[in-house]
Amino acid sequence: MTAARRAVALWLLALAAGLVVIARADFTADMSAFLPKNPSPQQQLLVDQLKSGALSRMLLVGIEGGDAPARAALSRALAEHMRQSGNFTAVRNGEAGTHDRDREILFRHRYLLSPAVTPERFSVDGLNRAIGDSIDLLASPAGLMLKNLLPRDPTGELMELIGALDGGSGGGGPHSLHGAWASRDGQRAILMAQLRASGADLDAQEAALARIRADFAALAAAAKIADARVLVSGSPVFATHSRDTIRSEVTRLSLLGVSGVVCLLLLVYRSFAALALGLLPVACGVVAGVAAVALGFGTVHGITVGFGTTLIGEAIDYSIYYFVQSRTGGDDGRGAWMQRFWPTIRLGVATSICGFAALLLSGFPGLAQLGLYSIAGLVSAAAVTRFVLPHLHPAGLSVRDIDGIGERLAGLARRLSVLRWGVPVLALAAAATVFAHRDVLWNAGLGGLSPIPEEAQQLDQSLRAELGAPDLRYLVVVSAAEREASLAAAERIGRELQPLVERGVIAGFESPTRFLPSAATQQARQQALPAPEELARRLPAALRDLPLRAERLQPFLDDVADARAQPLLTPEALAGSTLALAVDGLLLHGSAGWSAVLPLRTPQGTDGELQTIDGTAIRQALAAAGQSQALFVDMLEETNGLYATYLDEAILLSLAGFAVIVVVLAAALRSAARLTRVLLPLIAAVLLVVAGLALIGEKMTLLHLVGLLLTVAVGSNYTLFFDRGASAVTDAGTPQTLASLAVANCATTIGFGILAFSQVPVLRAIGITVGPGAVLALLLAAILAGRRERSP
C-alpha cells in the first residue's frame, strides 16, 4: 500500500505542478502558429505585415439599404462617430473638408517635402520658370485655388504635393454621390478606415468592430431606415471572425463530444464512479499536454488547446481497456490485466509517441506544439491509467458485464473473416485511386486552412475594388537599424523605380518618404533655399517679363526665410492626418530595426486585368540603387511557398514517423507475419481514407496529414490487441477484448466524428480523417484477425 500511496502522491504533485504551469502560461491566438520558427527575411516580412502591417489594420466598410442620399448621410454620420471614438487613425469616405489638416501640414512643410526644391529652382532662371508656370496655371480652373496662395507659394510647391496626394490613390479613387464615396453602381456607400490597434491586439480590434456595428444600428434606427445594413471587411474582420469561430466551435464541439462519450460510458459502465475515474486519465493528459507546451514553447497557441478535444478520442481508450478488460476477478483481475494487457497498451503508446515525435522536428510551430502536446498527453493518460487508476479503484466498483456484446462481436468478426481476401484488393484499389488523383490530393495554398467563408471573401474583393484599395501583393522592402537609414535607402530605391513607372513595368509605387523624407533630404532642400536678402535680390530679375511685381511676394520671402530655419518634419508632426496613415503603414518598426515598405502598383492590361510584375526588372533597379540587400516580395507567392514548404516537410516527417513506428513494432513483435498483421489494417485504412477524400473532392491540408497520423496512433492499439488475441495461448480474453475495442472505437468515432461537422477547416480536417479512419482500422483488423481465431 505504501507503493500505492507513493504513486497517488506523486500523481497529485505532478497534477498540481501542471496546473501551476498552466496558470502562469501565455496563451496566444495570433498567426504565430502558422509562421515559421526560423523565418527567411521574406518570411519575417510576411509575419510583420500580417501582424502589424497596414493590411492588418485596414477596414473596408459598405452601407446598403435606403436611398442614395440616406446612405450618404449614414456614411457621414458613421464616419463622424468612428473619428470621435479614437479607435481609428484615419477614416475616409470622400467627405469634403477631411483633407484640410493634410493640406495644412503639406503647405507648412512644402519646402521640406517638395522634390522640386533644388538650388536651380531658386536661381533667377529657375524662379522665372516656376513663377511663370504658376501664373499660367492661373489661367486654368485649378488656378482658382492657387490664386490666394500665389503671394506665399509663387513657385507652386503645394501643387506638386497635392498631385502626389491624389496621384497616390491611383487617380480618381471612388466616385462621390451626395457627398460621400459610393460604389460604381451607386447602390452602396463605401468607407475606408485604418484601425489604431494592430493585428497583434485582436481584442481591441474586436471592440472597435463591435462599436462600428452598434453605432451604425443606432444611426440607422434614428434615421428610420429599416433595411439599412453595414458590411465590414478587411483583415481585422477576418482575424477576429476566425478567432471567434474557432473559440465557439472548439467549445461547442468539445461539449458535444464529451457528452457523447459520457453517455456511451454511462451506458457501458452503469456507474458514475467508474465514469469519473474513466475520465481522469483524459483530464490529466490535457493538463500535462498544455503544461508541456507552455514549458517547451513559452507560449501556448489557441489551436493547440483546441486539439484537447481530439485527445479525448485516444486517451479515453486506455481507461476503457482497463475497466472492461479487468472487469472480472477484483484485485486479481487488475493484476492479471497488468500482466496480460498492459504490455500491449504500452506498445500502442510507444507507437503513437513515435508518430507524434516526428512532428516535434517541424519548423511549423503549430505542428511542433501539437506533437509535444500529444506525446505528453498520451504518456500521462497511459501512466495514470496504469499506475494511479488501480489504486483509486474501490474494491466493490465493477462495471457492467458486456461479455455478451463481446461474444456477438466475436461471432461477427468470424463471419467477416470471409472478406479477408478483399482487404488487400480494397487496399490496392485505394492505392490506385490515390495514385490517379496524386496531382489534386493536396490543397496548394494556406487558403485551405482559412476559416473565412467564400461569401466574405467575395465581399472583401468587391469592396476593395470599389475603394481602389491596394492589394499589397508586391512589395519592395528595405531594412536598416535606424529609421533614417531606411528612409534614405527608400529614397534611393524610389529614384530607380521612377523610370520603371515610365516604361510601364509597374503602374506606380508608394513610399513612406513621399510624406516623410529622410532628414538628409530635408536638410538638402533647406540648404537649396537662398538667404532672404539673396532671394530678394534675385526676384526682380526673375519677374522681368512676368505681370507680377516683386513687392507682392513679401509673404514668399518670409516663408522661405522661415523654412530655412524650420524644424525638420517628424512622424509626430504628421499625427492625426491622412499623411500619417500613409507613412505608418509603410514604415515598420520590427524586431530587426526599421523597414521601409514600398508597395508597387500592378499595371493593368488593355482588358483591365491586372498583370504580374517582372521581378528581374525590379531586382535590377534595386541593384542599381545600391540596395541589393533590399527585398522584392510577391506576398501571394511567398504565402503559398511558405505553406508548400510546411506541407513538404510535414509529409516527410510523417513518413519518417511511420518508418520509426515500423521499426519499433518490428523490434517488439519479432515476427514478420505479426508485423504485417499489425500494419496491414493501418495502411489499408489510411489508403481508404485518402482515396475517399480524393473521390469526394476534398483536398488535403496539413491537418488531414495530422489526422492520418492520429488514425495510425489510435488504430495501432486495435491491431495490436487483435494480434495479441490471435497469438495468445488461450482465446479466453478475446470477447472481452473485442468489447473493449468496440467501446473505445465508439468513443473515438464520437469524439472525432463530431469534428467532421465543424466549419473550422482545421478541426474538420482532423474529424473527417480520424472518424472514418478509426472505424476502418478496427473493421479491417477484425476481418484480418478472424481467420487466426477460428483455427488456433
Place this chain on the structure above:
Amino acid sequence: MTNFRLLAAAALLALAAPALAAWDLAALMQDLAQHKGGRVRFVEKKYIALLEKPVVSSGEMVYTAPDRLEKRTLQPKPELLLLDRDTLTLERGKQKFVLRLADQPEAQVFVDSIRGTLAGNRALLERSYALHLSGTRERWSLSLLPSDQRIATLVSRITVGGTRNIVDTIEYLQADGDRAVMNITPIELK
C-alpha cells in the same frame, strides 16, 4: 372679402405672367436643353488684382450633353480639362490632376454653373444660385447669384450671355473683386 380680393389678384397675376413675357427663364432653359453639344473656340481673360495685366488663355471646348465637357487650352500652355460626370481631370504637360468634385467645393461651383447652363438644367442651377434673366431671346443675359454662403465667399456673380440657344459669354465675378471673362464662338454644332 380682403382674402378673396387677394386671391383673385394672385390668380390674375398668375394667368397674366406668361402672357406678358412669352419668352422667359423656362423658355430659355428649354432652348438651351435643345442644344445637344458641339465644338467652340474660346478666349478667356482673367483680371487678377495681384497681376499687372490680365492672364489670357485660348483654345477649344467640346460639349456633349448632358455632363461631358472637354476644354482644350492651347495658349499660353497646352492643357486639357475634362469634366466627366463627377470627375474633373486636368492634364498639363506630364502632370495629371484628378479631382473628385465632392472634395473640391470651388470646382463644384464652376462645374454646376457651366454644366447647368449648357444643359438648360434649371433645377441644378437653382440648387446653388438665384437666377435673374434680362434681355430678349435674341440677346439675353442670365445672372447667377450664389445662394449658398460657402459659395458666395468665392464667387459673387456669374453672368452668362447669349443669343437664342447659343451661349457666347461667361463672366465670373469673384468675391475678392477679380473676374474672368470668357468669349465663345461656335465652330460646329452637333
